[in-house]
Amino acid sequence: MRLFIPLLLATTALATSVHADALRDTAAEIFKALPSTIPAIKDNPVTPAKIELGKALFFDPRLSASGVFSCYSCHNLTAGGDDNMETSVGHGWQKGPRNAPTALNAVLNEAQFWDGRADDLKAQAKGPVQAGVEMANTPEQVVITLGSMPAYVDWFAAAFPDETDPISFDNMARAIEAFEATLITPAPFDAWLNGDDAALSADAKAGLQLFMDKGCSSCHSGINVGGHGYYPFGLVEKPGAEVLPPGDKGRFKVTETASDEYVFRAAPLRNIGVTAPYFHSGKVWELPVAVEIMAESQLGEALKPEETTQIVAFLHSLTGTLPPVTLPVLPPETDATPRPTSIIK
């Protein structure tokens, strides 16, 4: 007996391992584990000085006209990199048109915003700063604000050492992009992809298998389990008007092509378990409900309750850990710093 039991155990372990390997082999063709180093960014070398400047800017509410909102306000790094709201509240208590996406791992998306209208985070970062319903500021005012504080003058010079005029709206965006490149959140799914069989529960593994078999991974694939490619919301069956408001035609506004009506970028699903509510409309708070809506609208499939549970278990395995973020120390205003204004233009 003594000899036999270990052998039997070894056989079982081997069988599990073979099975796990088959699932992993399939998954490895579709997804990719997060890197252990900060991703390189096209046209924007990431340096420690640029990361530090970008962190200060990310947390600085003086980028907004009112002094109330920073990038952090809607991309809250304590809470999944978003703001847990249907759509964000901005300048003058106005509501934004779409749900705030997470900033976590966003650097790895093919394009930014729900409709992919920004190619990268340095283009994206300029949007909310200027949007009247968000930070309601202007590039000119931002440059005056930053240039009024000697510490920022030094930090921009250190981050952009070869430039004669380092403080610019573009460089603000580049620095923020560099900081955001550090917001990478390795998750149990990455550990599993990297070979740790115990990192996923049996339910999560079954959910992963379903996620691939049912066709979810046709759109939600790659390193961010989505975040690239454009697809109609309601490929098979349009969801209700609350979830898909008729007035928001998605990518059509970007391309003005009829076939892009109600087309959106496939949502990246990392940290989806901590970034409710869901969809561009932010109308759905429960992850199982969101999964069922997607299965019906995109795949024409009514999931069994157990299937939903397993897919949700897989999605929770995408909840990762952010490297510790220490708050920056922002420079104080000077007499030359524009004063905040809460006036709504």
Next chain:
Amino acid sequence: MRLFIPLLLATTALATSVHADALRDTAAEIFKALPSTIPAIKDNPVTPAKIELGKALFFDPRLSASGVFSCYSCHNLTAGGDDNMETSVGHGWQKGPRNAPTALNAVLNEAQFWDGRADDLKAQAKGPVQAGVEMANTPEQVVITLGSMPAYVDWFAAAFPDETDPISFDNMARAIEAFEATLITPAPFDAWLNGDDAALSADAKAGLQLFMDKGCSSCHSGINVGGHGYYPFGLVEKPGAEVLPPGDKGRFKVTETASDEYVFRAAPLRNIGVTAPYFHSGKVWELPVAVEIMAESQLGEALKPEETTQIVAFLHSLTGTLPPVTLPVLPPETDATPRPTSIIK
């Protein structure tokens, strides 16, 4: 010569040292260096579990009805512990009645708020959460919110291990107070009080001398250079109606005693150099102007420009360094968590 020079230098050094010691001896009777350990709080033992819970609560915007505001919003730890605004913007874009005071070192104030209406931070913390123009929430709703998230249930149990019902509005406030007790910012002035002659510039030392000689330190004394005692704003001469709006009678509202009209708690001056704008009205942005207004209104004294410069140099020596604050990781909402509402009641 070789023998003589060192002796002469020694004599000079001794003379400086004697002078510095005289100034320090006087200062030591009036002020006090910050402690190197977390201050004890009456009726609220500070434990690591309570600090961690308090930090999560301090950063959690779900303490507000809208999900927009946390304690951090107006007590921004990247920017001096306040919000750099005349008065804060709160729920529904409403403006608060008075300038947000810094949370840094606030645990060492004798009482909280501009009018001292809260005895301590655990009483203070309950105010903004419920104020209609700030976070617009209710104690009942806060308890439901916190109790809906298993991580908070665990954290409250760990922070209040002897209690059968640890999640309460009072315990929320106690935990926040415990976290705020860690927000202690040793400054050059502390280093100098502790014996480091080089920690203060000549201007700052001259300013300190003036600060004591002119009588500023009659009210702004103790460990927080203020933060205790109540005095009429305009003891000698009332400042203009913009700086001292007639409608805000200060401590009178607390005590309903005629002699308390326009009486306020002496402002604690630590980090005053990074917490503009000034006064309860937040109407003055320049520190030298604030110093001159105080000299005129409280002491009947018109300062010479050089005197103002020196006093301001001393005040800047009160700008301290916060221990590094790492962002907490907040638990995600559950189906039982009340949803944010931006509706203005």
